[in-house]
Amino acid sequence: MKRLAESMWQRPSLWEWWVPLAWLAALLGMVLAIPWLEDVFRQIAPNSRSVIYQRNAFLTLVVNHMAIVGVASLVAIIAGVGAAVMVTRSWGRDFLPLVAQLASMGQTFPPVAVLALSVPMLGFGTEPTIVALVLYGLLPIVRNTLVGLQGIDADVLEAARGMGMSGGQVLWQVEFPLALTVIVAGIRTSVTINIATAAIGSTIGAKTLGEPIIAGIVNGNTAYILQGALLIALLALCVDSAFERVSRHL
Amino acid sequence: MIELQEVSKVFGRERAVDGISLTVANGELCVLVGTSGCGKSTTLRMINRLIEHSAGQILIDGRQIRSFNEQVLRRRIGYAIQNTGLFPHWSVARNIGLVPRLLKWMPARIDVRVTELMELLGLDPAVFAEKMPAQLSGGQAQRVGVARALAADPDILLMDEPFGALDPITRETLQDELLRLQSRLRKTIVFVTHDMDEALKLADRIVVMSQGRIVQQGTPQALLREPANGFVESLLGGADRGLKQAGLTRVAARMQPLGTSRPSRSDPSVGIDDSLRLALSLMLWHHCESLTVVDGTGRPVGTLSLHDLLKAAP
Structure with missing residues (x-):
């Protein structure tokens, strides 16, 4: 709490963000540098005809990958936080076990299976990938939102109601601020997992950083695999460290 | 209401x-x-x-x-x-x-x-x-x-x-x-x-x-x-x-005002707004049967004896 009060007074400086910015620079640097590193990758896959993945530009893949994860996460956040809020209201409490169960089922269901099942309904490409990622990313968000909301001191909520705050005022002025750290931690887990999971979308034709990996596996080209994996790892580190920064301000 | x-x-x-x-x-x-x-x-x-x-x-x-x-x-x-x-x-x-x-x-x-x-x-x-x-x-x-x-x-x-x-x-x-x-x-x-x-x-x-x-x-x-x-x-x-x-009753309710009594110099003092419970405790502590009652400024205003204290409420 004290830190919050102090950080409000500090001018937000770019310097605080150097870790995520460094990872971002590394990511962009790698995107630009890979085409120039033919000699390096030649060492890794000496027998392949081409050692730099060229079907789509890496920058396109990074942007697309991020867009898919972004849309999926946004939907998962709205649905997950919404569901958790609903089942912690007095009128929705009956659905609490159901929602908790559905969310854990989403997690036990392998993303590949969701992809396979959604192709007949949604076809190939981006949409089924987004569906799979939403389902997959829901659990950490629902679980953490529930933990955060249920962890609030009952006396605080009793006082809030007793003072005459409406349900909405209690939610926005008391519950969300007090549960925010835990909720953001859930979103962070969800987004980071989904950056890695999104790669699987390329098995059904979504344009993600999984594309070079799958092409590499199919053709036995280690250099392709390495390029995809490297960029996914950097992207995940970049986003994760950005979350770390944000959650320090909460 | x-x-x-x-x-x-x-x-x-x-x-x-x-x-x-x-x-x-x-x-x-x-x-x-x-x-x-x-x-x-x-x-x-x-x-x-x-x-x-x-x-x-x-x-x-x-x-x-x-x-x-x-x-x-x-x-x-x-x-x-x-x-x-x-x-x-x-x-x-x-x-x-x-x-x-x-x-x-x-x-x-x-x-x-x-x-x-x-x-x-x-x-x-x-x-x-x-x-x-x-x-x-x-x-x-x-x-x-x-x-x-x-x-x-x-x-x-x-x-x-x-x-x-x-x-x-x-x-x-x-x-x-x-x-x-x-x-x-x-x-x-x-x-x-x-x-x-x-x-x-x-x-x-x-x-x-x-x-x-x-x-x-x-x-x-x-x-x-x-x-x-x-x-x-x-x-x-x-x-x-x-x-x-006794804790609910004030000394003022039972004391004898100065006119009718003469405080002894050696008696311990008790405040006029204190409770009878406190007065009784002072008597037990000091092994005495009467106290000098003082007002907020410490001026003697009356006395309280064990006998006064034990009287039934008027």
Whole structure:
């Protein structure tokens, strides 16, 4: 709490963000540098005809990958936080076990299976990938939102109601601020997992950083695999460290 | 004025409150006392509709509480609870200003009111206004809790064991504070406690509850004089009652004024506003049978002998 009060007074400086910015620079640097590193990758896959993945530009893949994860996460956040809020209201409490169960089922269901099942309904490409990622990313968000909301001191909520705050005022002025750290931690887990999971979308034709990996596996080209994996790892580190920064301000 | 008429609350099969009728007059400090689970907290929380009553009616100033919007009703009623329920992410000042903000007061007016309340409760605004609740001691936090309850100057104050979690010394200070505040503000207060000593000290009227019913109600003196049954008697401390009663009577009521008596130089002194209990304790301690009664400035104003002390109440 004290830190919050102090950080409000500090001018937000770019310097605080150097870790995520460094990872971002590394990511962009790698995107630009890979085409120039033919000699390096030649060492890794000496027998392949081409050692730099060229079907789509890496920058396109990074942007697309991020867009898919972004849309999926946004939907998962709205649905997950919404569901958790609903089942912690007095009128929705009956659905609490159901929602908790559905969310854990989403997690036990392998993303590949969701992809396979959604192709007949949604076809190939981006949409089924987004569906799979939403389902997959829901659990950490629902679980953490529930933990955060249920962890609030009952006396605080009793006082809030007793003072005459409406349900909405209690939610926005008391519950969300007090549960925010835990909720953001859930979103962070969800987004980071989904950056890695999104790669699987390329098995059904979504344009993600999984594309070079799958092409590499199919053709036995280690250099392709390495390029995809490297960029996914950097992207995940970049986003994760950005979350770390944000959650320090909460 | 708060009126409860044949009010009941049923949770599932259990009758938590069973047909109680109670009237709390304006400016009265009414203490509900009883063992845990006797329905006293439920009764309190039905008044601001945190719990809806199942049967009977509750009226505030002659109006059914169900005819008010819940939130409007609660903003008119101060509410203080045992563990304060202060919002941990808000400063002391912001916590106190909650209800005025809900009532859409102008910010300048809220600031003035918050400062005024902090001074009223002995919290230096310069020191405490920007502190967070986690930085407060238990007693300070409870002062903030009471200040928050008083913020919009409600006529009615509901207090649910507000001092229950405090150490004995802090509790006593805050009880004194509450009596001082009440003598100035004259709110209509319903106060819940399981501590009979607290009830005897604070109450204009004590309402003893057991198993959802009112067993007895009356002034502290009346209860001590004539407990309705064994239960009330045991709550009052059984054989300790004599001392409790002495604790409620002021020395002024029994002393002999200076004209009729002559204080002895060697007698220990007792304040005119102290209780007979304290006077008796002084006699026991000093092994003497009479005390010099002094006023606030230490000037002798009379004497009190063991004989005076033991006399039946006039």
